[in-house]
Amino acid sequence: MQIVIIGSGNVAYHLAKAFTRKNIPLKQIYGRNTSDLKEISEELGIPYSTDQLEDAEVYLICVSDRSVEDISKIITKKECLVAHTSGSLAKEILMGEYRKSSFYPLQTFSKSKDLEYKNIPFFIETENEEDKNVLMHLASQISEKVMESNFEKRKYIHLTAVFACNFVNHLFSRAKEISDSQDIPFDYFLPLIDETVQKIHEIDPRSAQTGPAVRNDTRILEMHEQLLKGESLEIYKTINHSIKKMYEL
Amino acid sequence: MQIVIIGSGNVAYHLAKAFTRKNIPLKQIYGRNTSDLKEISEELGIPYSTDQLEDAEVYLICVSDRSVEDISKIITKKECLVAHTSGSLAKEILMGEYRKSSFYPLQTFSKSKDLEYKNIPFFIETENEEDKNVLMHLASQISEKVMESNFEKRKYIHLTAVFACNFVNHLFSRAKEISDSQDIPFDYFLPLIDETVQKIHEIDPRSAQTGPAVRNDTRILEMHEQLLKGESLEIYKTINHSIKKMYEL
Incomplete structure:
Protein backbone atom coordinates (compact mmCIF):
# COMPACT_ATOMS: atom_id res chain seq x y z
CA MET A 1 0.00 0.00 0.00
CA GLN A 2 1.20 3.49 -0.84
CA ILE A 3 1.21 5.71 2.25
CA VAL A 4 2.12 9.38 2.54
CA ILE A 5 2.54 11.22 5.84
CA ILE A 6 1.69 14.91 5.88
CA GLY A 7 3.37 16.97 8.58
CA SER A 8 6.84 17.20 10.09
CA GLY A 9 6.17 17.57 13.82
CA ASN A 10 6.35 15.07 16.65
CA VAL A 11 3.36 12.95 15.62
CA ALA A 12 4.57 12.77 12.00
CA TYR A 13 8.07 11.84 13.10
CA HIS A 14 7.01 9.12 15.53
CA LEU A 15 4.43 7.56 13.21
CA ALA A 16 6.99 7.53 10.40
CA LYS A 17 9.51 5.93 12.73
CA ALA A 18 7.03 3.33 13.98
CA PHE A 19 6.12 2.30 10.41
CA THR A 20 9.74 2.24 9.28
CA ARG A 21 10.71 -0.02 12.17
CA LYS A 22 8.05 -2.49 11.07
CA ASN A 23 9.29 -2.32 7.46
CA ILE A 24 6.10 -0.62 6.26
CA PRO A 25 7.36 1.60 3.44
CA LEU A 26 6.29 5.25 3.31
CA LYS A 27 6.15 6.78 -0.12
CA GLN A 28 6.73 10.32 1.08
CA ILE A 29 6.73 12.68 4.00
CA TYR A 30 5.26 16.00 2.97
CA GLY A 31 5.16 19.30 4.81
CA ARG A 32 6.22 22.91 5.02
CA ASN A 33 9.23 22.84 7.28
CA THR A 34 12.18 21.84 5.09
CA SER A 35 14.73 21.40 7.85
CA ASP A 36 12.44 19.15 9.95
CA LEU A 37 11.46 17.14 6.88
CA LYS A 38 15.09 16.75 5.84
CA GLU A 39 16.05 15.53 9.27
CA ILE A 40 13.26 12.92 9.37
CA SER A 41 14.00 11.92 5.78
CA GLU A 42 17.68 11.36 6.51
CA GLU A 43 17.08 9.45 9.73
CA LEU A 44 14.38 7.17 8.35
CA GLY A 45 15.21 7.04 4.65
CA ILE A 46 11.88 8.41 3.41
CA PRO A 47 11.64 10.81 0.43
CA TYR A 48 10.30 14.23 1.37
CA SER A 49 8.81 17.21 -0.40
CA THR A 50 7.47 20.65 0.43
CA ASP A 51 5.63 21.20 -2.83
CA GLN A 52 4.95 18.02 -4.79
CA LEU A 53 2.49 15.74 -3.00
CA GLU A 54 2.93 12.18 -4.21
CA ASP A 55 0.05 10.04 -5.40
CA ALA A 56 -0.92 7.49 -2.70
CA GLU A 57 -3.71 5.27 -1.43
CA VAL A 58 -3.54 6.48 2.16
CA TYR A 59 -2.67 9.95 3.46
CA LEU A 60 -2.08 10.44 7.19
CA ILE A 61 -2.40 14.07 8.23
CA CYS A 62 -0.21 14.68 11.29
CA VAL A 63 -0.46 18.41 11.89
CA SER A 64 -1.84 20.55 14.72
CA ASP A 65 -5.64 20.59 15.16
CA ARG A 66 -5.90 24.09 13.78
CA SER A 67 -4.12 23.27 10.53
CA VAL A 68 -5.94 20.04 9.66
CA GLU A 69 -8.77 21.66 7.70
CA ASP A 70 -6.47 23.82 5.58
CA ILE A 71 -3.90 21.18 4.82
CA SER A 72 -6.60 18.65 3.95
CA LYS A 73 -7.46 20.73 0.89
CA ILE A 74 -4.18 20.03 -0.84
CA ILE A 75 -5.26 16.44 -1.48
CA THR A 76 -7.21 16.75 -4.72
CA LYS A 77 -7.31 13.06 -5.53
CA LYS A 78 -10.72 11.40 -5.05
CA GLU A 79 -9.91 7.72 -4.94
CA CYS A 80 -7.95 7.62 -1.73
CA LEU A 81 -8.30 7.38 2.05
CA VAL A 82 -7.35 10.39 4.16
CA ALA A 83 -7.01 10.21 7.95
CA HIS A 84 -6.32 12.93 10.47
CA THR A 85 -4.63 12.05 13.77
CA SER A 86 -6.53 14.36 16.12
CA GLY A 87 -8.52 13.39 19.21
CA SER A 88 -10.78 16.42 19.00
CA LEU A 89 -11.81 16.70 15.39
CA ALA A 90 -14.59 14.99 13.45
CA LYS A 91 -13.47 13.25 10.27
CA GLU A 92 -15.77 15.68 8.39
CA ILE A 93 -13.25 18.46 9.08
CA LEU A 94 -11.33 17.02 6.15
CA MET A 95 -12.10 19.07 3.02
CA GLY A 96 -11.95 16.93 -0.09
CA GLU A 97 -13.83 14.41 -2.14
CA TYR A 98 -11.78 11.46 -0.86
CA ARG A 99 -12.87 8.97 1.84
CA LYS A 100 -12.44 10.49 5.29
CA SER A 101 -11.21 8.91 8.50
CA SER A 102 -9.46 9.38 11.81
CA PHE A 103 -6.35 7.54 13.00
CA TYR A 104 -5.79 8.78 16.55
CA PRO A 105 -2.77 7.66 18.59
CA LEU A 106 -3.28 8.28 22.31
CA GLN A 107 0.13 9.47 23.42
CA THR A 108 2.09 12.63 24.12
CA PHE A 109 4.97 12.81 21.70
CA SER A 110 8.31 14.52 22.14
CA LYS A 111 10.75 14.30 19.30
CA SER A 112 13.74 13.43 21.45
CA LYS A 113 12.08 10.68 23.45
CA ASP A 114 11.99 7.13 22.23
CA LEU A 115 8.68 5.35 22.73
CA GLU A 116 7.43 1.80 22.97
CA TYR A 117 5.04 2.04 20.05
CA LYS A 118 3.31 -1.27 20.71
CA ASN A 119 1.74 0.19 23.89
CA ILE A 120 0.23 3.23 22.19
CA PRO A 121 -3.53 2.83 21.74
CA PHE A 122 -4.91 3.73 18.32
CA PHE A 123 -8.53 4.77 17.77
CA ILE A 124 -9.91 4.37 14.27
CA GLU A 125 -12.94 5.86 12.56
CA THR A 126 -13.81 5.43 8.89
CA GLU A 127 -16.71 5.81 6.46
CA ASN A 128 -16.95 2.15 5.57
CA GLU A 129 -15.94 -1.36 6.59
CA GLU A 130 -13.21 -1.73 3.99
CA ASP A 131 -11.40 1.43 5.08
CA LYS A 132 -11.79 0.35 8.67
CA ASN A 133 -10.02 -2.91 7.91
CA VAL A 134 -7.21 -1.06 6.14
CA LEU A 135 -6.55 1.32 9.05
CA MET A 136 -7.09 -1.30 11.76
CA HIS A 137 -4.57 -3.53 10.00
CA LEU A 138 -2.12 -0.65 9.60
CA ALA A 139 -2.35 0.33 13.27
CA SER A 140 -2.12 -3.30 14.42
CA GLN A 141 1.26 -3.62 12.80
CA ILE A 142 2.73 -1.05 15.16
CA SER A 143 0.45 -1.29 18.21
CA GLU A 144 -1.14 -4.03 20.28
CA LYS A 145 -4.06 -1.79 21.27
CA VAL A 146 -6.24 -0.83 18.35
CA MET A 147 -9.89 0.09 18.78
CA GLU A 148 -12.65 1.42 16.63
CA SER A 149 -14.04 4.71 17.92
CA ASN A 150 -16.49 7.24 16.54
CA PHE A 151 -16.12 10.97 17.10
CA GLU A 152 -18.46 10.96 20.08
CA LYS A 153 -16.28 8.43 21.88
CA MET B 1 22.34 2.86 69.30
CA GLN B 2 19.14 1.44 70.73
CA ILE B 3 16.19 2.20 68.48
CA VAL B 4 12.52 1.37 68.98
CA ILE B 5 9.85 1.81 66.32
CA ILE B 6 6.33 2.59 67.54
CA GLY B 7 3.52 1.65 65.16
CA SER B 8 2.69 -1.27 62.92
CA GLY B 9 1.37 0.37 59.75
CA ASN B 10 3.02 0.97 56.38
CA VAL B 11 5.51 3.60 57.53
CA ALA B 12 6.58 1.48 60.53
CA TYR B 13 6.96 -1.58 58.34
CA HIS B 14 9.00 0.12 55.61
CA LEU B 15 11.27 1.99 58.01
CA ALA B 16 11.89 -1.21 59.93
CA LYS B 17 12.66 -3.00 56.68
CA ALA B 18 14.98 -0.24 55.45
CA PHE B 19 16.97 -0.30 58.71
CA THR B 20 17.11 -4.08 58.80
CA ARG B 21 18.46 -4.21 55.25
CA LYS B 22 21.30 -1.91 56.28
CA ASN B 23 22.01 -4.08 59.35
CA ILE B 24 20.90 -1.36 61.74
CA PRO B 25 19.44 -3.35 64.65
CA LEU B 26 16.04 -2.38 66.05
CA LYS B 27 15.50 -3.18 69.67
CA GLN B 28 11.74 -3.47 69.39
CA ILE B 29 8.69 -2.73 67.34
CA TYR B 30 5.86 -1.63 69.59
CA GLY B 31 2.20 -1.12 68.80
CA ARG B 32 -1.40 -2.10 69.35
CA ASN B 33 -2.13 -4.42 66.44
CA THR B 34 -0.77 -7.82 67.45
CA SER B 35 -1.22 -9.53 64.11
CA ASP B 36 0.52 -6.75 62.14
CA LEU B 37 3.34 -6.59 64.68
CA LYS B 38 3.77 -10.35 64.60
CA GLU B 39 3.98 -10.36 60.83
CA ILE B 40 6.62 -7.60 60.75
CA SER B 41 8.50 -9.25 63.60
CA GLU B 42 8.61 -12.59 61.80
CA GLU B 43 9.63 -11.14 58.46
CA LEU B 44 12.35 -8.87 59.80
CA GLY B 45 13.42 -10.67 62.98
CA ILE B 46 12.63 -7.80 65.37
CA PRO B 47 11.14 -8.39 68.85
CA TYR B 48 7.68 -6.90 69.28
CA SER B 49 5.37 -5.97 72.11
CA THR B 50 1.93 -4.51 72.63
CA ASP B 51 2.38 -3.62 76.30
CA GLN B 52 6.01 -3.45 77.39
CA LEU B 53 7.86 -0.56 75.76
CA GLU B 54 11.61 -1.25 75.79
CA ASP B 55 14.14 1.22 77.04
CA ALA B 56 15.91 2.92 74.10
CA GLU B 57 17.89 5.99 73.05
CA VAL B 58 15.75 6.76 70.01
CA TYR B 59 12.01 6.22 69.53
CA LEU B 60 10.52 6.63 66.07
CA ILE B 61 6.76 7.18 66.19
CA CYS B 62 5.23 5.86 62.96
CA VAL B 63 1.49 6.21 63.49
CA SER B 64 -1.24 8.28 61.80
CA ASP B 65 -1.15 12.05 62.40
CA ARG B 66 -4.14 11.90 64.69
CA SER B 67 -2.60 9.31 67.02
CA VAL B 68 0.85 10.88 67.41
CA GLU B 69 -0.01 13.06 70.40
CA ASP B 70 -1.67 10.25 72.36
CA ILE B 71 0.92 7.59 71.68
CA SER B 72 3.76 10.00 72.49
CA LYS B 73 2.63 9.99 76.12
CA ILE B 74 3.57 6.37 76.67
CA ILE B 75 7.26 7.29 76.57
CA THR B 76 7.94 8.31 80.16
CA LYS B 77 11.71 8.24 79.91
CA LYS B 78 13.38 11.68 79.89
CA GLU B 79 16.86 10.99 78.56
CA CYS B 80 15.96 9.96 75.06
CA LEU B 81 15.21 11.30 71.60
CA VAL B 82 11.69 10.90 70.23
CA ALA B 83 10.83 11.59 66.58
CA HIS B 84 7.49 11.56 64.81
CA THR B 85 7.36 10.82 61.08
CA SER B 86 4.62 13.26 60.02
CA GLY B 87 4.87 16.03 57.43
CA SER B 88 2.14 18.09 59.02
CA LEU B 89 2.90 18.12 62.73
CA ALA B 90 5.21 20.30 64.78
CA LYS B 91 7.66 18.39 66.97
CA GLU B 92 5.97 20.06 69.96
CA ILE B 93 2.97 17.79 69.44
CA LEU B 94 5.02 15.17 71.25
CA MET B 95 3.93 15.05 74.91
CA GLY B 96 6.80 14.10 77.14
CA GLU B 97 9.89 15.42 78.84
CA TYR B 98 12.26 13.83 76.33
CA ARG B 99 14.00 15.64 73.43
CA LYS B 100 11.60 16.12 70.52
CA SER B 101 12.19 15.80 66.82
CA SER B 102 10.76 14.99 63.43
CA PHE B 103 12.00 12.34 61.01
CA TYR B 104 9.84 12.73 57.90
CA PRO B 105 10.18 10.38 54.93
CA LEU B 106 8.63 11.85 51.79
CA GLN B 107 6.97 8.85 50.21
CA THR B 108 3.64 7.11 49.92
CA PHE B 109 3.92 3.68 51.44
CA SER B 110 1.95 0.55 50.64
CA LYS B 111 2.77 -2.54 52.56
CA SER B 112 2.85 -4.84 49.58
CA LYS B 113 5.06 -2.68 47.38
CA ASP B 114 8.81 -2.87 47.56
CA LEU B 115 10.59 0.47 47.48
CA GLU B 116 14.04 1.79 46.59
CA TYR B 117 14.72 3.31 50.00
CA LYS B 118 17.84 5.19 48.94
CA ASN B 119 15.69 7.53 46.81
CA ILE B 120 13.31 8.50 49.60
CA PRO B 121 14.04 12.02 50.88
CA PHE B 122 14.17 12.41 54.66
CA PHE B 123 13.54 15.74 56.40
CA ILE B 124 14.94 16.15 59.88
CA GLU B 125 14.14 18.59 62.66
CA THR B 126 15.59 18.45 66.17
CA GLU B 127 16.05 20.60 69.27
CA ASN B 128 19.82 20.64 69.14
CA GLU B 129 22.87 19.97 66.97
CA GLU B 130 23.75 16.67 68.58
CA ASP B 131 20.31 15.17 67.97
CA LYS B 132 20.41 16.52 64.45
CA ASN B 133 23.64 14.64 63.80
CA VAL B 134 22.16 11.45 65.21
CA LEU B 135 19.05 11.55 63.00
CA MET B 136 20.88 12.82 59.91
CA HIS B 137 23.34 9.95 60.27
CA LEU B 138 20.54 7.45 60.80
CA ALA B 139 18.62 8.64 57.73
CA SER B 140 21.80 8.78 55.62
CA GLN B 141 22.34 5.10 56.14
CA ILE B 142 19.15 4.28 54.28
CA SER B 143 18.71 7.28 51.98
CA GLU B 144 20.89 9.41 49.73
CA LYS B 145 18.66 12.46 50.18
CA VAL B 146 18.64 13.77 53.73
CA MET B 147 17.87 17.39 54.52
CA GLU B 148 17.31 19.45 57.61
CA SER B 149 13.90 21.10 57.69
CA ASN B 150 11.99 23.05 60.29
CA PHE B 151 8.22 22.79 60.69
CA GLU B 152 7.58 25.84 58.54
CA LYS B 153 9.41 24.27 55.61
Missing part, protein backbone atom coordinates in the same frame (compact mmCIF):
# COMPACT_ATOMS: atom_id res chain seq x y z
CA ARG A 154 -13.03 10.03 20.72
CA LYS A 155 -14.09 13.30 22.36
CA TYR A 156 -14.31 11.52 25.71
CA ILE A 157 -10.99 9.79 25.14
CA HIS A 158 -9.37 13.14 24.57
CA LEU A 159 -11.15 14.60 27.60
CA THR A 160 -9.91 11.73 29.78
CA ALA A 161 -6.41 12.41 28.50
CA VAL A 162 -6.75 16.10 29.40
CA PHE A 163 -7.47 15.15 33.03
CA ALA A 164 -4.88 12.36 33.25
CA CYS A 165 -2.10 14.09 31.35
CA ASN A 166 -2.47 17.85 30.72
CA PHE A 167 -4.03 18.63 34.11
CA VAL A 168 -1.67 16.32 35.97
CA ASN A 169 1.25 18.13 34.38
CA HIS A 170 -0.20 21.47 35.48
CA LEU A 171 -0.45 20.19 39.06
CA PHE A 172 3.25 19.34 38.81
CA SER A 173 3.88 22.96 37.71
CA ARG A 174 1.92 24.36 40.65
CA ALA A 175 3.61 21.89 43.02
CA LYS A 176 7.02 22.97 41.76
CA GLU A 177 6.07 26.60 42.30
CA ILE A 178 5.45 25.79 45.98
CA SER A 179 8.66 23.80 46.46
CA ASP A 180 10.69 26.41 44.55
CA SER A 181 9.38 29.10 46.89
CA GLN A 182 10.96 27.21 49.80
CA ASP A 183 14.18 26.22 48.00
CA ILE A 184 13.26 22.57 48.13
CA PRO A 185 14.56 20.78 45.02
CA PHE A 186 11.58 19.50 42.99
CA ASP A 187 13.67 16.38 42.25
CA TYR A 188 12.95 15.33 45.81
CA PHE A 189 9.33 14.76 44.85
CA LEU A 190 10.02 12.55 41.84
CA PRO A 191 10.17 9.23 43.75
CA LEU A 192 6.82 10.10 45.34
CA ILE A 193 5.33 11.00 41.97
CA ASP A 194 6.68 7.82 40.39
CA GLU A 195 5.19 5.75 43.17
CA THR A 196 1.82 7.53 42.87
CA VAL A 197 1.67 6.55 39.21
CA GLN A 198 3.07 3.08 39.76
CA LYS A 199 0.25 2.42 42.20
CA ILE A 200 -2.51 2.97 39.66
CA HIS A 201 -0.97 0.31 37.44
CA GLU A 202 -2.06 -2.09 40.14
CA ILE A 203 -5.07 -0.62 41.91
CA ASP A 204 -8.02 1.60 41.05
CA PRO A 205 -7.07 5.26 41.74
CA ARG A 206 -10.24 5.55 43.81
CA SER A 207 -8.88 3.01 46.29
CA ALA A 208 -5.41 4.55 46.21
CA GLN A 209 -6.51 8.00 47.42
CA THR A 210 -4.53 9.35 50.37
CA GLY A 211 -4.05 12.82 51.87
CA PRO A 212 -5.82 15.19 54.24
CA ALA A 213 -9.05 15.60 52.20
CA VAL A 214 -9.96 11.92 52.08
CA ARG A 215 -9.17 11.68 55.82
CA ASN A 216 -11.32 14.82 56.23
CA ASP A 217 -8.54 16.26 58.38
CA THR A 218 -9.92 19.80 58.73
CA ARG A 219 -7.00 21.00 60.86
CA ILE A 220 -4.52 20.33 58.06
CA LEU A 221 -6.86 21.48 55.29
CA GLU A 222 -7.26 24.85 57.02
CA MET A 223 -3.52 25.15 57.63
CA HIS A 224 -2.82 24.48 53.96
CA GLU A 225 -5.35 27.05 52.80
CA GLN A 226 -3.51 29.66 54.79
CA LEU A 227 -0.27 28.84 53.00
CA LEU A 228 -1.82 29.27 49.55
CA LYS A 229 -3.15 32.09 47.43
CA GLY A 230 -4.39 32.84 43.91
CA GLU A 231 -4.89 29.99 41.45
CA SER A 232 -3.21 27.40 43.67
CA LEU A 233 -5.69 28.15 46.45
CA GLU A 234 -8.59 27.81 44.01
CA ILE A 235 -7.23 24.46 42.82
CA TYR A 236 -6.75 23.36 46.42
CA LYS A 237 -10.35 24.13 47.34
CA THR A 238 -11.88 22.73 44.15
CA ILE A 239 -10.04 19.40 44.26
CA ASN A 240 -10.60 18.91 47.99
CA HIS A 241 -14.29 19.58 47.45
CA SER A 242 -14.31 17.01 44.65
CA ILE A 243 -12.50 14.45 46.82
CA LYS A 244 -15.01 14.96 49.66
CA LYS A 245 -17.90 14.56 47.22
CA MET A 246 -16.45 11.39 45.72
CA TYR A 247 -16.01 9.76 49.12
CA GLU A 248 -19.20 11.28 50.55
CA LEU A 249 -17.41 13.03 53.40
CA ARG B 154 7.98 20.83 56.29
CA LYS B 155 4.47 22.23 55.92
CA TYR B 156 5.31 23.35 52.40
CA ILE B 157 6.92 20.02 51.59
CA HIS B 158 3.73 18.28 52.60
CA LEU B 159 1.65 20.79 50.65
CA THR B 160 3.75 20.21 47.53
CA ALA B 161 3.22 16.49 47.98
CA VAL B 162 -0.55 17.02 48.24
CA PHE B 163 -0.54 18.68 44.81
CA ALA B 164 1.93 16.30 43.17
CA CYS B 165 0.59 13.08 44.67
CA ASN B 166 -2.85 13.24 46.36
CA PHE B 167 -4.38 15.64 43.83
CA VAL B 168 -2.79 13.89 40.87
CA ASN B 169 -4.31 10.63 42.07
CA HIS B 170 -7.72 12.29 42.33
CA LEU B 171 -7.41 13.50 38.73
CA PHE B 172 -6.76 9.89 37.76
CA SER B 173 -9.99 8.95 39.60
CA ARG B 174 -12.00 11.60 37.76
CA ALA B 175 -10.34 10.65 34.45
CA LYS B 176 -11.26 7.01 35.01
CA GLU B 177 -14.85 8.03 35.73
CA ILE B 178 -14.98 9.63 32.28
CA SER B 179 -13.39 6.69 30.44
CA ASP B 180 -15.54 4.18 32.38
CA SER B 181 -18.66 6.06 31.28
CA GLN B 182 -17.70 5.33 27.65
CA ASP B 183 -16.48 1.76 28.21
CA ILE B 184 -12.94 2.73 27.35
CA PRO B 185 -10.47 0.66 29.41
CA PHE B 186 -8.53 2.98 31.73
CA ASP B 187 -5.47 0.82 31.04
CA TYR B 188 -5.33 2.46 27.64
CA PHE B 189 -4.31 5.71 29.33
CA LEU B 190 -1.44 4.25 31.35
CA PRO B 191 1.26 4.64 28.64
CA LEU B 192 0.21 8.30 28.28
CA ILE B 193 0.31 8.81 32.04
CA ASP B 194 3.72 7.12 32.30
CA GLU B 195 5.08 9.33 29.54
CA THR B 196 3.65 12.47 31.20
CA VAL B 197 5.56 11.64 34.37
CA GLN B 198 8.67 10.48 32.56
CA LYS B 199 8.86 13.87 30.86
CA ILE B 200 9.15 15.84 34.09
CA HIS B 201 12.20 13.79 35.02
CA GLU B 202 13.87 15.59 32.16
CA ILE B 203 12.17 18.94 31.69
CA ASP B 204 10.45 21.54 33.86
CA PRO B 205 6.68 20.76 33.96
CA ARG B 206 6.05 24.37 32.95
CA SER B 207 7.77 23.75 29.62
CA ALA B 208 6.09 20.37 29.20
CA GLN B 209 2.52 21.72 29.30
CA THR B 210 0.32 20.60 26.41
CA GLY B 211 -3.44 20.49 25.82
CA PRO B 212 -6.23 22.82 24.73
CA ALA B 213 -5.89 25.37 27.58
CA VAL B 214 -2.26 26.26 26.93
CA ARG B 215 -3.06 26.52 23.21
CA ASN B 216 -6.06 28.65 24.22
CA ASP B 217 -8.18 26.54 21.90
CA THR B 218 -11.59 27.91 22.91
CA ARG B 219 -13.49 25.69 20.49
CA ILE B 220 -12.27 22.54 22.24
CA LEU B 221 -12.51 24.04 25.73
CA GLU B 222 -16.18 24.83 25.14
CA MET B 223 -16.87 21.41 23.65
CA HIS B 224 -15.28 19.75 26.70
CA GLU B 225 -17.31 21.85 29.13
CA GLN B 226 -20.47 20.57 27.51
CA LEU B 227 -19.39 16.98 28.09
CA LEU B 228 -18.81 17.53 31.81
CA LYS B 229 -20.89 18.22 34.89
CA GLY B 230 -20.61 18.46 38.68
CA GLU B 231 -17.20 18.31 40.32
CA SER B 232 -15.39 17.33 37.13
CA LEU B 233 -16.69 20.45 35.40
CA GLU B 234 -15.55 22.59 38.34
CA ILE B 235 -12.09 21.00 38.18
CA TYR B 236 -11.99 21.50 34.42
CA LYS B 237 -12.76 25.22 34.72
CA THR B 238 -10.47 25.85 37.69
CA ILE B 239 -7.42 24.16 36.21
CA ASN B 240 -7.88 25.70 32.77
CA HIS B 241 -8.15 29.09 34.43
CA SER B 242 -4.95 28.39 36.33
CA ILE B 243 -3.15 27.27 33.15
CA LYS B 244 -4.24 30.43 31.33
CA LYS B 245 -3.04 32.57 34.23
CA MET B 246 0.32 30.79 34.38
CA TYR B 247 0.97 31.31 30.67
CA GLU B 248 -0.66 34.75 30.60
CA LEU B 249 -3.21 33.78 27.94
